[in-house]
Amino acid sequence: MTVQLRNLEKAEYLRVARACSEDVIKQFSKHNKVIEAITSKRFIKFKTNNLATEYWGYLGKERDYILIPCLYCSCPDFIINVLSKRIRDFCYHLVALEIAREKHMYRELSINERDLIIVIFEIITRSFSPYLRKLIYRTCK
DSSP: OHHHHHHHHHHHHHHHHHGSHHHHHHHHTTTTHHHHHTTTEEEEEEOOOSOOSSSEEOOSSSOEEETTTTTOSSSHIIIIIOOOOOOOOOOOOOHHHHHHHHTTSSSEEEHHHHHHHHHHHHHHHHOHHHHHHHHHHHHOO
């Protein structure tokens, strides 16, 4: 049973990780939503000292999302169509994030673990983080 579960988890990971493949990046690099997300520098890399996982944020006009590269996005499209219904293998945020990382077109925010937890909690529960905007505003001064 455990081996079957591990194989299923691996298959799911490989399905979602396709968002990071060269052919998918090339295919989606000209899409308007992807271009807008990258050129507007909507992606934020959360720089922490002690965390092994790389956390990213997407600062939307009305909603914010948490991303883990090639693995997870908290947007409704990912939750519903990728994880639940399995209609898609990834959302455009994951593809756009990979392109933004390659081109270094993102913002970085040094953040302690406590603040990161607050930001993630707000995004997961409210789909928007006023605290994240406050932190970004402080660093721009």
